[in-house]
Amino acid sequence: MLFDKETYTARRDRLKRKVKEGLILLFGNNDAPSNYPANVYKYRQDSSFLYFYGQHREGLVGVIDIDNHKEYLIGNDIDIEDIVWFGAVDSVADLAAQSGVEHSAPMSRLEELVTQARTQGRKIHFLPPYRHDQMIQLMDLTGIHPSRQREEASLELIMAVIDQRAVKTPAEIEEIERACAIGHEMHTTAMRLCRPGVSEQYIAGTISGIASAKGCMTSFPTILSMHGEIMHGYPSPRPLEDGRLMLCDAGAETNENYCSDNTRTTPINGRFTSRQRDIYSIVEACHDHVLDIARPGVKWWDVHMSVARLMTERLKELGLMKGDTEEAVRNGAHAMFFPHGLGHMMGMDVHDMEGLGQRYVGFDDEVQPSTQFGTNCLRCGRRLQEGWVMTDEPGIYFIPALIDEWKSKGIHKDFINFDLLETYKDFGGIRIEDDILITASGCRMLGHERIPYHMDDVEEFMAQRTN
């Protein structure tokens, strides 16, 4: 457990006060089968369950009966045959005591507790499930079909969880720093290995081995590709090619579920071409612009739009865009180059709390999500708060399928110079991403050691690397 039981008890007390009444169910994750029931992926506890209980064991459910002031940790103990296979483990009663929960009970008790509360007409609060085994369990408990569970999840519970998890304490930031330190080793190793002839898969696999060797995992499947223009470009067996760029978007997740998430775009032969410098310098300026303007009270929506305007200005200087900057951005023309959001909240999930609903995590009555292409991928818009961790990840991409589609339909033809754009179809894409903490007066980059990203620093690193 990362914290003491008083911390977990205090978190649950605050949750109870916010939700006010009813029965709260917090499902821990079970093992996830890969290719048959007993062959499972690396265990990954649900972040909200871990936040409120600190326990990593599979097969647990937390029950908080607000109305009757009772708390239960539900789970089945193991028997001697299990001990032969998995070793001796703490009893569920022991786990409950560690987490400051008064009662423990076997799984069979869960149905009784839920049935009783339903009979009494009390509200059953649950978070939107994303694991299908939990959907089946929830269906059996409540009669709600999996396809309706997301809409029937408790908004009170969702908002109460977001309220707490969004703001990170100094101790949580320390754990994120641990993830960033592993991420630093992953990214600098990728840059050291980057050269013509080495395969994307080899580098991506090697850096995921760095996280594994520390007993951790990557915070998401590593994106590593010469085709940076494919947002989720998974590593291929292709060898890296001289003159192209390698985009690597990767992060680590500690065993306490805290994440890092960085992207670097590295010239495969160690030196940027002049055309690559033109585009890279824009992304670099956008990345650093965020550091200047992000602070508590500022809408992340406005930070995103400010970056979009800066990018449009600079693309106009290169002749790739044209027309009025404000109008181009309002119409979404910049999304040809920057079709995703500037960044997302990060914490115990790399897209923090995304499973609870981006609508609730990143938006509010003041700032609503957009439906415009590109801006619809912005995962957060509302006013920044001290203690939030955000990613700062602008990028510029040249996506042949999108160029062809917009050109053929004449989309945003007043703002985009399609003739020049045609000549960039072999370019790929550039993204620079770091994790920033919103402080009292502004923000700061996380990670005690900086992964090189300024062009000169990147070229110097590549020239001086030893292996």
Next chain:
Amino acid sequence: MLFDKETYTARRDRLKRKVKEGLILLFGNNDAPSNYPANVYKYRQDSSFLYFYGQHREGLVGVIDIDNHKEYLIGNDIDIEDIVWFGAVDSVADLAAQSGVEHSAPMSRLEELVTQARTQGRKIHFLPPYRHDQMIQLMDLTGIHPSRQREEASLELIMAVIDQRAVKTPAEIEEIERACAIGHEMHTTAMRLCRPGVSEQYIAGTISGIASAKGCMTSFPTILSMHGEIMHGYPSPRPLEDGRLMLCDAGAETNENYCSDNTRTTPINGRFTSRQRDIYSIVEACHDHVLDIARPGVKWWDVHMSVARLMTERLKELGLMKGDTEEAVRNGAHAMFFPHGLGHMMGMDVHDMEGLGQRYVGFDDEVQPSTQFGTNCLRCGRRLQEGWVMTDEPGIYFIPALIDEWKSKGIHKDFINFDLLETYKDFGGIRIEDDILITASGCRMLGHERIPYHMDDVEEFMAQRTN
């Protein structure tokens, strides 16, 4: 695709002939969410789907309408927003053509096909699902609750799939050899890194990085522990200790899903103690005994029991067991030391086809599963056939919780010397595992390069390793 479309067509034709009538549904796997819907584990196609279609794309279902001589590959094509995120991919119609399937259709067609067949009173054949998303899909299609789907799965289809997948062709053996070559690199790296002070997690993570760096994955979560007596002892952050043994059970899985599975037990300081030699030499003899007696027509049950008798004989020489060997083994007393089966079928799943039901994969009318402790973990008993791949994995363990339990209850006290056994409680466990191919006249170990396992070879390897 590993094979040409004629191979996949021939496999499906054979399946149709064996199942005879009805509508066959073969579900491909979907992405498996880790901590929110969009953050997924490394994709792993279902082995039976891959065997009959050769396709790795998520979101596909194969439908074989035997009665109407029609085949469909069902799946949804992607749109431009998907292309931005995931790149351009083949259409489902293209995939169908690659696999030799005449028709393709979007997912909405699946319900029509199933409903039509059900209305006509025709049998819907499906395999027992192990992914919960498929259970929900199957429930919606057929009305069968997930808890009853395993028992309502089609025995005709299960038996027809086992019939084909059990016997490996030379081309499949080649692919298993590729997995074994990666496994060789993983295990020899683990042995090279093994020394006092290095953590279990570091070594386990590093060798899983070897599989990742080849674009592959491990065939199951690596077991690596000083506590070899815990069958599934996952690696801990503990440093390895001088004088103890490191048990490493690990394998690779190629991108075509073919597996390797080996275990080595290595003295952490490079030299076996005299007591370790006593026990290791028994396991070594049991391992090699299998190579002498496994051949087509022999029951794997008999091979297991022959190993159990040899082990009992040798443990009697050490004074750990006593009494009549035949009687001890018939009563299951050897399971104190050897509480698992001798080996399992291996192929596109590391426990091949375990999800279809061990009862059908490993047993038949002639040889039935046992309920006796230890022997109930034997995953196969029936007569070996040429072309089968089996693991040969005897082990001897000293499990404190089991020793205490049997001693206090007087279980098998006529066959076990509990006083001497008490002194072994700090020993741990030893297992040696290799993959064997049943040939026309006997068997042979797979893996072109041998991972050292004879005691002298292990000590020589450890003395001569360079890093």
